[in-house]
Amino acid sequence: MLLKIIIVILFIGVVASLFGGLNFLVKDMGNSKKRLLYALGIRIGLAVILLATIVYGVSTNQLASTAPWDQKLHPKTVAPMAPQPN
Numbered sequence: 001m002l003l004k005i006i007i008v009i010l011f012i013g014v015v016a017s018l019f020g021g022l023n024f025l026v027k028d029m030g031n032s033k034k035r036l037l038y039a040l041g042i043r044i045g046l047a048v049i050l051l052a053t054i055v056y057g058v059s060t061n062q063l064a065s066t067a068p069w070d071q072k073l074h075p076k077t078v079a080p081m082a083p084q085p086n
Contacts, residue, residue, distance in 0.1 A: 003057045010050040017043040 021039035028035060057063035 003053065003062050007050065007053055007057070010046055010053060014043055014046045014050060017046060 017039055021036055021043065024033075024035040024039055054063065
């Protein structure tokens with residue numbers, strides 16, 4: 001559950017950085033784009049951390065797909081095969 005909360009917080013941070021960059025783009029017209037580049041750097045950093053967190057969650061089986069099309073491939077729903085007679 002903690003991993004999902006971290007993912008949501010990181011996603012909100014990425015979106016906030018996106019709107020912060022838009023704000024700097026509109027306000028700083030013609031001026032130095034230093035604040036815009038910092039917002040871009042923060043957004044890229046948060047997105048990398050977000051993707052790394054998702055990969056970590058999937059690799060440790062803390063995150064799993066519950067989509068209906070994945071149920072047929074999920075090991076818990078696949079019935080074991082009966083041994084074939086010789």
